[in-house]
Amino acid sequence: MQILSGKEVAQHVYDTLTEEAEQFLEDFGYVPTLAVVLVGEDPASQSYVAGKKKACLSLGFGHKDYHLPADTSQEQLLDLIHQLNEDSSVHGILVQMPLPDGLDPDKVIQSISVEKDVDGFHPQSVGNLLIGNPGFVSCTPQGVMEILDYYHIATAGKHAVIVGRSNIVGKPMASLLVQKGRDATVTICHSKTKDLPSITRQADILIAAIGKPHFVTSDMVKEGTVVIDVGINRIEDASRKRGYRLVGDVDYDQVAPHCNAITPVPGGVGVMTIAMLMKNTMQAARQFANKEVK
Amino acid sequence: MQILSGKEVAQHVYDTLTEEAEQFLEDFGYVPTLAVVLVGEDPASQSYVAGKKKACLSLGFGHKDYHLPADTSQEQLLDLIHQLNEDSSVHGILVQMPLPDGLDPDKVIQSISVEKDVDGFHPQSVGNLLIGNPGFVSCTPQGVMEILDYYHIATAGKHAVIVGRSNIVGKPMASLLVQKGRDATVTICHSKTKDLPSITRQADILIAAIGKPHFVTSDMVKEGTVVIDVGINRIEDASRKRGYRLVGDVDYDQVAPHCNAITPVPGGVGVMTIAMLMKNTMQAARQFANKEVK
Known part of the structure; x- marks a missing residue:
């Protein structure tokens, strides 16, 4: 079982961006x-x-x-x-x-x-993503793809099951995975889904983005799956100084032994969001600079 | 087995729009x-x-x-x-x-x-649809929803499987069905999907939009499903004067007996597209008129 460290991926992104920013300053x-x-x-x-x-x-x-x-x-x-x-x-x-x-x-x-929409929340950015046009991709789902790419987890022909249909994670996650080149078969589940475990058990890649602590339990995953936990939930913990700790949407201790790979919480998807915001800012600056040069 | 007649639904839409257009002329x-x-x-x-x-x-x-x-x-x-x-x-x-x-x-x-985008193809319209904002919905998927509504086929909690990921049908179809209020569990399949029949057989509502004649066969549907055939394909037919006939993406003769309901080709989804274009034009005129009044 491999732990997919968002921390490691984010560090890699930051290292690249630091170099790119230096070069950008030199160029422009x-x-x-x-x-x-x-x-x-x-x-x-x-x-x-x-x-x-x-x-x-x-x-x-x-x-x-x-x-x-x-x-x-x-x-x-x-x-x-x-x-x-x-x-x-x-x-x-x-x-x-x-x-x-x-x-x-x-x-x-x-x-x-739209040219400065580094959060990727503008309807035109959302539409461009679904269509397959260039544009800004919202940061958290982009962070998930960055983790999958970093660890060479292919999505083509895989069944990706997304639990949660939020505008900032579930929907753009589906938009990304269904595109040509990514080529996943994509299922979007939500609170109205019937017999959720029968669907999540089909997932080669299971993305939990429902915002409920420990929602995904071991009976909901098949052996050898990849689990991406987007949830960041506070639960009370008297043993911590601040009185709470952060847990994901996945019951990690229960589920992890059944996985081929899994993201932890914290240190998984969460740390990718700001890294992707920085990547989008770099992209926005590049687009601006290229336009200026023309 | 019920035949879902797009012809009948379109006629109903046209009757309503004719009245609305008269009223609109009177009002504005x-x-x-x-x-x-x-x-x-x-x-x-x-x-x-x-x-x-x-x-x-x-x-x-x-x-x-x-x-x-x-x-x-x-x-x-x-x-x-x-x-x-x-x-x-x-x-x-x-x-x-x-x-x-x-x-x-x-x-x-x-x-x-975007205010005049009655085809619903502008990225901002596409994004608004996925987000759940008001806006123009592309005509063919909107026509499918109109058929489902006309025949009181509920989508909430149903598993809708869409075969095809085109920008004009498959993707906006998924956007519509996954919204709050529609509440379907949505799976998008395409040419890279593995073991497609095992997925389509789970469909409570199967939407075929892949552009291949007779692609969906009886082994791909479960008993009692609802089949929506978006395909319009020409196949050679020497017995016809024009040398071809139109068939859908579904092998109708084989599949229909297993269905609870199915759209025919022709006379199914195809005739809805222009009807929805007219509905969108009515909506565009109304929005313009309301803005003028303010």
Whole structure:
């Protein structure tokens, strides 16, 4: 049984991006730059935003921070995004979700220029991915593919079963796996699926993205499968100083012995998300630079 | 065994739209209007375009015809689309595919205003559909849903297996069926799928959209399933005056006796496509009118 270390893959991505950023600076005289917009004081959001800033700094990327008060109006937020769309020193724009009540996340996402949509959440990015056009791929599912590629796990002709149909993981995961070149047979399951174990037991690659701790148990997997655990759930743990620990959607201890390969939580898919955001920012900067050169 | 008559469903749609168009004219003083752009002299395309015109006329919709020569440049075509985007008397724009060599279909599709994209092929429409946002749904998969709804065939908790991953049928079909409210468990199969019959035999609803005559045989379906045949294939038939007849992707004679319900070819899904185009044009006109009123 192989443990698929997201930590190792992310490190590899960061090493590559550090070199690429140096070369980019040499070639074009500026660095790939990400603008991060945070509205309000949600502590989890603040910590995510801090993680993104840290990643930018460590790679030698540029970083611009916009922290708006919780009572920011829709119009003020859209104005800022419009400015960032026009700002040629910004290559990628990320608006940290969730937004405070009263702000419409769909309108905000759709206001971001598709060329700077490094989160891949804009409907046009989502459509491009499903169609097979070039464009930005949302970070978590892209991170899953990066792990599979790093460990040479082929998807062609495999039956990939995705548990969960969220817009940020399940659906784009299916879009990726079904494309020509990836060529997986893809099944999407969710809360309304009947006899889920009979379907998940068919999976050559099982992707759990349902947001329920220890949801996938050993009776739901076939022997020798590959399990990708996208879940990050807090469960109480009095033995930890902070009072909780992080677990995935998979009951790891029970399931892992039956797997050919499995991602742990933490240190699996979770750490890939910011790495892919950085990769997308690099891609956005490249596209901008290539357009400028023309 | 029930035959799901697309002809009957389409007639029902046309009856409703005729009434709606009358009411719309009364309410707003103009009629829903579709612009159809044809480039070149492909006979099949000419016949499709003629069918769309006929449908507009019979419903009392407005219709504008643009027939450009095969040597039209990309720029000329984009100029026309730009004009139609700006033209407030046009609510829907359809560019007949395929385009002659030398014209880039992706660029052309992306140049159509999302508000007038009645074919639902624009990446933003494709993305909106997958996300679950409002927007235009591509016509053939929408026609399948219309048939299922008309015959009260529920999809929630059912296992829908789609054979074929095209951008115009298979993928948007999956997008529709997996949405909340539709709630099907969805599997997408294609040419790289291993042991296809073992998967199609699990289908409560089997959607064949692979473009191969008589591809789905009786060993591929379970007893009592619902079969939706999206294929329209010409096969030689010396007994017919025109030398061919139309058959679906399903071996109807062999498969039908095992089904709970099945769409025939012709008279099944095929006739729904133009009906849904008209429905989308009505929707486009309504959205335009509502915007005007505001």
